[in-house]
Amino acid sequence: MLLPGSARDPLVVVRSGFWNFNGIGLFDGDEALVVDPGIFPEDIALLGTAVATRGNPDRPRTIEHVILTHSHHDHIRGWQHFPGARVTTPQPVADKNATSRERIVAAKTAIDETLGTPDPDFVYPSAETVPRLHTFEQQTSLRVGELEVELHLLLGHSNCCSVVWIPAHQTLLTGDYLVSPGIPYCRWQAKEFEEALVWLRQFTTDRDVQRVIPANNAILKSNAEIKSALELEIDYFAHLRATCQDLHATGLSKDKAIRQAADTIIPFRESRGKTTTRAARRQDRDNAGRILKEIAGDPV
Ligand SMILES: [Zn+2]
Incomplete structure (x- = not known):
């Protein structure tokens, strides 16, 4: 558990052994919510x-809300574990067509088989x-006890994703943004991802965000740390985009251009103290x- 939840800081974060996934919860008064609840049933x-039950073991709270930040299979797991809860998610998640839904469920089933946690229902x-x-x-908002919670659509990582803002605790739940600062995790369109980073930087300033809890890996614990992580990713894209433009102009084949562009980003990252892993190289490419x-104007 990364955050156990207390009266002063009523956020709960359960770290999964799989992908360092963070299942997140929040409580106030008699109510609670969960966000992208987790990987393993336990x-x-x-x-x-x-x-x-935290701080209130004799009178369990109602889990009133389940928030699903976006439709990727690791984020929509577990919504059925909270019967009666209201499920809040961006419209594009509910609007996915049958083919997309089948693909997402098939990806989840494949992971379930690997993990040995079948989930046939x-x-x-x-x-x-x-x-x-x-x-x-x-945008929408909801309440958990007396706490206000805002949801903002923020496309870029995917074509359906959102972030969750808890003003009273100056905490932003960023889903798959900032999961590994310095290795932007784009699964849709780069341009929109870059715009999302700029939006996050502005939001971090305007709302004085003091904590970011991403869906994987470490919590960012100050406004300065969050801004520096965002600057790193904004600079990364600026650097990579400029290199790609140069390589495209030379008429290099796409495969070669991808490899060369990805190679040029390694010293950039390492100059900022970030190591280059195999996963980072895959994401760079x-x-x-x-x-x-x-x-090139190709369809995405
Ligand atoms: Zn995702």
């Missing part, structure tokens, strides 16, 4: 118990399957491929 159960969360579904276009597609 993680999800632990999160549910913690938000329901799982269904994709949609208007047909969720009894209390609440979707939003750009993926990001370069997405930028080159945009430059």
